[in-house]
Amino acid sequence: NSRIFFKNAEAAMPLLPTRPTEIMKYGFPSNTNLKMRENYVLSYDTRCRNAHWVFEHLTRDLVKVDENSANREEHNFQEDGSIPKPFRATNQDFFRSGFDRGHLAAAANHRANKHWMADTFYLSNISPQHPQLNRNAWNNLEKYTRSLAYHYDNVYVCTGPLYLPRRENDGKLYVTYQVLEPNHVAVPTHFFKVILCERQGHFDLKSYMMPNEPVDPKIPLKSFMVPVEVIERASGLLMFSGLDTGKLRKINSGKETKL
Amino acid sequence: NSRIFFKNAEAAMPLLPTRPTEIMKYGFPSNTNLKMRENYVLSYDTRCRNAHWVFEHLTRDLVKVDENSANREEHNFQEDGSIPKPFRATNQDFFRSGFDRGHLAAAANHRANKHWMADTFYLSNISPQHPQLNRNAWNNLEKYTRSLAYHYDNVYVCTGPLYLPRRENDGKLYVTYQVLEPNHVAVPTHFFKVILCERQGHFDLKSYMMPNEPVDPKIPLKSFMVPVEVIERASGLLMFSGLDTGKLRKINSGKETKL
Ligand SMILES: [Mg+2]
Ligand SMILES: [Mg+2]
Numbered sequence: 153n154s155r156i157f158f159k160n161a162e163a164a165m166p167l168l169p170t171r172p173t174e175i176m177k178y179g180f181p182s183n184t185n186l187k188m189r190e191n192y193v194l195s196y197d198t199r200c201r202n203a204h205w206v207f208e209h210l211t212r213d214l215v216k217v218d219e220n221s222a223n224r225e226e227h228n229f230q231e232d233g234s235i236p237k238p239f240r241a242t243n244q245d246f247f248r249s250g251f252d253r254g255h256l257a258a259a260a261n262h263r264a265n266k267h268w269m270a271d272t273f274y275l276s277n278i279s280p281q282h283p284q285l286n287r288n289a290w291n292n293l294e295k296y297t298r299s300l301a302y303h304y305d306n307v308y309v310c311t312g313p314l315y316l317p318r319r320e321n322d323g324k325l326y327v328t329y330q331v332l333e334p335n336h337v338a339v340p341t342h343f344f345k346v347i348l349c350e351r352q353g354h355f356d357l358k359s360y361m362m363p364n365e366p367v368d369p370k371i372p373l374k375s376f377m378v379p380v381e382v383i384e385r386a387s388g389l390l391m392f393s394g395l396d397t398g399k400l401r402k403i404n405s406g407k408e409t410k411l
Numbered sequence: 412n413s414r415i416f417f418k419n420a421e422a423a424m425p426l427l428p429t430r431p432t433e434i435m436k437y438g439f440p441s442n443t444n445l446k447m448r449e450n451y452v453l454s455y456d457t458r459c460r461n462a463h464w465v466f467e468h469l470t471r472d473l474v475k476v477d478e479n480s481a482n483r484e485e486h487n488f489q490e491d492g493s494i495p496k497p498f499r500a501t502n503q504d505f506f507r508s509g510f511d512r513g514h515l516a517a518a519a520n521h522r523a524n525k526h527w528m529a530d531t532f533y534l535s536n537i538s539p540q541h542p543q544l545n546r547n548a549w550n551n552l553e554k555y556t557r558s559l560a561y562h563y564d565n566v567y568v569c570t571g572p573l574y575l576p577r578r579e580n581d582g583k584l585y586v587t588y589q590v591l592e593p594n595h596v597a598v599p600t601h602f603f604k605v606i607l608c609e610r611q612g613h614f615d616l617k618s619y620m621m622p623n624e625p626v627d628p629k630i631p632l633k634s635f636m637v638p639v640e641v642i643e644r645a646s647g648l649l650m651f652s653g654l655d656t657g658k659l660r661k662i663n664s665g666k667e668t669k670l
Contacts, residue, residue, distance in 0.1 A: 182457070184443040198441070198647030199574070238644045315458070317590045327597070328587040331576045336644070338586070385497045385595070388457030 179394030200338035232276035254281025284366035313340030438653030459597035491535035513540025543625035572599030
């Protein structure tokens with residue numbers, strides 16, 4: 153019988169946690185086309201040629217700047233050869249599109265190792281992003297996210313694109329988004345970032361949504377906070393479903409709610 | 412060592428093919444949110460609240476009409492309780508929407524067993540479909556698909572929604588689709604059906620695409636044939652990737668190409 157197998161000495165050895173398992177400790181938002189990188193995990197949307205989500209785990213040691221930090225100037229954006237060609241974004245899609253190649257897993261979050269940083273330059277981790285969002289308010293949100301790693305023991309970050317409906321003149325709701333040629337790379341209408349912060353077993357959850365358009369960096373970041381359920385409903389993803397919600401303090405809508 | 416396990420007598424017993432394994436014999440188009448029904452297999456798109464695809468296997472015995480055939484009048488459309496509530500279509504979404512509840516796996520394909528037919532009435536197998544498509548040209552395509560089961564040994568059918576881009580006045584490509592309230596159920600712009608027909612080890616592949624709008628049933632079905640690669644590129648799915656393409660005769664674009 154099969155119990156013979158589990159009596160085997162090797163099977164009784166302690167599990168060695170791998171980096172993807174650490175990053176995904178509190179659950180996968182979905183299980184579609186998973187890519188396990190050295191320092192982040194990604195789910196790929198073959199229809200929209202964007203990620204569904206990327207997941208990172210930040211700590212003070214991982215994000216600190218020192219003389220060994222990787223330099224983003226040394227890296228180039230590259231096609232992700234692990235994705236079938238018809239579903240793959242290329243640099244040509246972005247060229248003269250008017251959109252930046254916006255990182256989902258931010259390059260600077262992976263500065264502890266140059267190979268890790270190089271992995272963030274795969275176009276599977278990139279979405280078409282308005283330059284005046286990428287370089288200002290979104291960049292500030294990324295910096296704020298890194299700063300949290302100094303105030304908590306562990307910071308888990310899930311980032312991705314959204315395609316939100318809008319009410320048109322006929323009174324009906326429509327989703328409309330541009331696709332870049334030649335590979336039909338979707339231009340998201342919005343982006344989300346959901347951040348789970350843990351310190352000594354206590355958890356805070358902060359969720360943000362920004363439109364893919366020029367955003368005034370003088371608007372406080374907390375103005376972009378939304379209940380995590382809004383992001384779940386719009387994205388079709390379940391956030392941190394592996395976490396006991398009784399332990400969670402949700403910080404959103406500008407109001408801090410103690411649960 | 413682990414070989415002990417495989418010496419076990421039970422493990423050496425022959426595999427019993429299950430129905431989902433028969434249906435999916437030539438490969439899964441994707442691995443997202445799979446639902447194994449008694450007589451079809453479905454992949455669910457939690458963002459669009461539609462299936463990504465449904466897969467069926469038809470034979471003459473399964474589709475024939477006799478005194479035991481199930482009756483579609485005995486079945487009601489029902490929510491799919493296996494899908495998390497925020498991502499689930501309900502009858503309310505369709506009520507007064509102007510769209511039919513269009514089957515992807517056609518009810519009549521599952522008439523051999525009333526439980527099988529009931530499974531096709533889950534709203535996860537339903538897309539908002541224009542009444543003048545559902546009741547005319549699309550219905551004719553479904554009937555034609557069933558007729559193929561009389562001419563071949565096995566017919567494998569993959570059906571799903573598409574969200575195609577269109578060039579707007581600014582010269583750029585945009586995807587636009589309506590979403591039904593309250594659950595934001597996407598209204599596909601088009602539908603596809605890819606049919607693999609096998610007789611004595613020879614394979615014919617026929618692929619169709621129709622717009623989600625009134626389609627004149629007098630237009631011959633072969634006018635809606637497209638290369639399967641067009642459907643793959645638009646859907647982000649890979650069709651019958653488990654099949655040796657050297658064996659395949661692709662029948663499309665009105666021209667029959669012998670490979
Ligand atoms: Mg950026
Ligand atoms: Mg129908």
